Amino acid sequence: MPNNNVILPPKMIGIIGGGQLGRMMAIAAKYMGYRVAVLDPTADCPAAQVADHHVKTAYDDETGIRKLIEMSAIMTYEFENVDVEAAAMAQQQGKLPQGTAALEVTQNRKREKTVLYESDLPVPNFSVVTNAAECEAALEQMQLPAVLKTLSGGYDGKGQQKVTTKDDIPAACTFADKHNACIVEEWIAFDKEISVVFTRAQSGEVIFFPIGENEHKEQILYKTVVPASISETVYQKAQEAAKVIAEKLNVVGTFAVEMFVKDDAIYLNEMAPRPHNSGHYTIEACNVSQFQQHIRAICGLPLMPVRLLQPAVMVNLLGEEAQTAFSMTSTWQNGFVHFYGKEAAKPKRKMGHITFTDETLAEVHNRFAAYKEETK
Numbered sequence: 001m002p003n004n005n006v007i008l009p010p011k012m013i014g015i016i017g018g019g020q021l022g023r024m025m026a027i028a029a030k031y032m033g034y035r036v037a038v039l040d041p042t043a044d045c046p047a048a049q050v051a052d053h054h055v056k057t058a059y060d061d062e063t064g065i066r067k068l069i070e071m072s073a074i075m076t077y078e079f080e081n082v083d084v085e086a087a088a089m090a091q092q093q094g095k096l097p098q099g100t101a102a103l104e105v106t107q108n109r110k111r112e113k114t115v116l117y118e119s120d121l122p123v124p125n126f127s128v129v130t131n132a133a134e135c136e137a138a139l140e141q142m143q144l145p146a147v148l149k150t151l152s153g154g155y156d157g158k159g160q161q162k163v164t165t166k167d168d169i170p171a172a173c174t175f176a177d178k179h180n181a182c183i184v185e186e187w188i189a190f191d192k193e194i195s196v197v198f199t200r201a202q203s204g205e206v207i208f209f210p211i212g213e214n215e216h217k218e219q220i221l222y223k224t225v226v227p228a229s230i231s232e233t234v235y236q237k238a239q240e241a242a243k244v245i246a247e248k249l250n251v252v253g254t255f256a257v258e259m260f261v262k263d264d265a266i267y268l269n270e271m272a273p274r275p276h277n278s279g280h281y282t283i284e285a286c287n288v289s290q291f292q293q294h295i296r297a298i299c300g301l302p303l304m305p306v307r308l309l310q311p312a313v314m315v316n317l318l319g320e321e322a323q324t325a326f327s328m329t330s331t332w333q334n335g336f337v338h339f340y341g342k343e344a345a346k347p348k349r350k351m352g353h354i355t356f357t358d359e360t361l362a363e364v365h366n367r368f369a370a371y372k373e374e375t376k
């Protein structure tokens with residue numbers, strides 16, 4: 001059946017943001033035959049390297065945004081900290097099927113937690129504080145450990161302050177004063193962290209990717225293992241919770257919900273209105289990747305039913321680590337290597353990732369172990 005709202009190749013897809021997520025979206029789009037334009041202030045940024053056009057301006061530069069809107073048949077963004085006004089301009093032109101609602105919610109932890117809480121979804125206990133006195137009062141009410149998080153701009157553990165014992169309270173109060181408003185949140189002694197990555201079509205259809213189990217190091221994603229070893233009960237709860245959010249925020253495209261698992265309970269932690277680091281494994285381990293599915297959704301194409309082809313372990317390459325991994329035989333022998341084309345390896349910066357796959361999870365772990373052994 002012909003559908004007039006479908007954007008077909010070789011039309012131009014405009015991506016706001018030129019990092020690795022934009023790059024992998026662009027590659028998926030190019031693979032299908034689309035043209036790609038990227039807006040990002042950095043010359044030779046990861047996505048610009050694989051795109052047809054680079055609009056090199058700040059994310060909130062009106063001239064830049066107008067240019068991108070004009071040249072694109074449809075648009076998307078690769079991260080949630082894009083300028084909402086810029087996104088709204090694209091939406092008004094009928095070119096941003098994702099809309100701005102999910103952006104506005106995920107840009108701000110207070111709005112994010114409030115939406116989850118009001119949707120009757122389980123979240124860690126939290127309160128919002130605006131100064132040192134309120135912070136102290138909130139921490140007195142809460143069992144320690146706890147964590148303070150800034151309302152906006154945080155990622156990879158940035159903008160967070162952990163409160164392990166009473167001795168940490170003064171530092172927490174200083175942090176609260178410095179940041180105007182923060183979330184104070186109970187620390188969950190979780191068994192596991194998981195993420196539910198799914199794609200929602202403009203028709204409302206939701207298709208899930210297999211749930212991944214995430215391991216963080218110093219609050220940065222270190223690796224994702226698929227399939228996650230969680231009970232059927234947790235699997236169901238996690239997908240149901242994600243579906244509630246998908247509908248509530250009228251999600252279009254690929255979206256991720258991070259959760260903590262303790263016994264058979266889940267706690268929703270964070271959401272991302274875009275493809276997610278924990279979904280990179282889908283490129284090699286699934287019949288369709290989170291990026292391809294995202295492009296399909298924003299272009300109004302039907303989504304593909306998702307199948308896991310093989311178990312997988314995805315490991316991030318941060319900072320200097322990437323350089324070591326790059327030169328090792330086992331890196332290339334055992335896994336699928338992705339380098340994002342970033343310059344200067346700043347400490348902790350995500351430079352690339354490797355996905356290991358094999359017939360069984362035990363064999364995948366062996367590949368990973370061999371790589372670790374050579375790069376240690």
Ligand SMILES: Nc1ncnc2c1ncn2[C@@H]1O[C@H](COP(=O)(O)OP(=O)(O)O)[C@@H](O)[C@H]1O
Pocket residue numbers: 124147154155156157158185186187188189190193216219220258269270
């Ligand atoms: N309340 C919490 N309880 C336990 N661990 C937490 C909590 N909040 C954050 N963390 C840990 O820190 C990581 C990063 O925190 P998150 O809130 O996801 O922020 P971001 O990913 O934006 O830096 C989480 O994936 C988790 O490992």
Ligand SMILES: [Mg+2]
Pocket residue numbers: 156258270
């Ligand atoms: Mg997170």
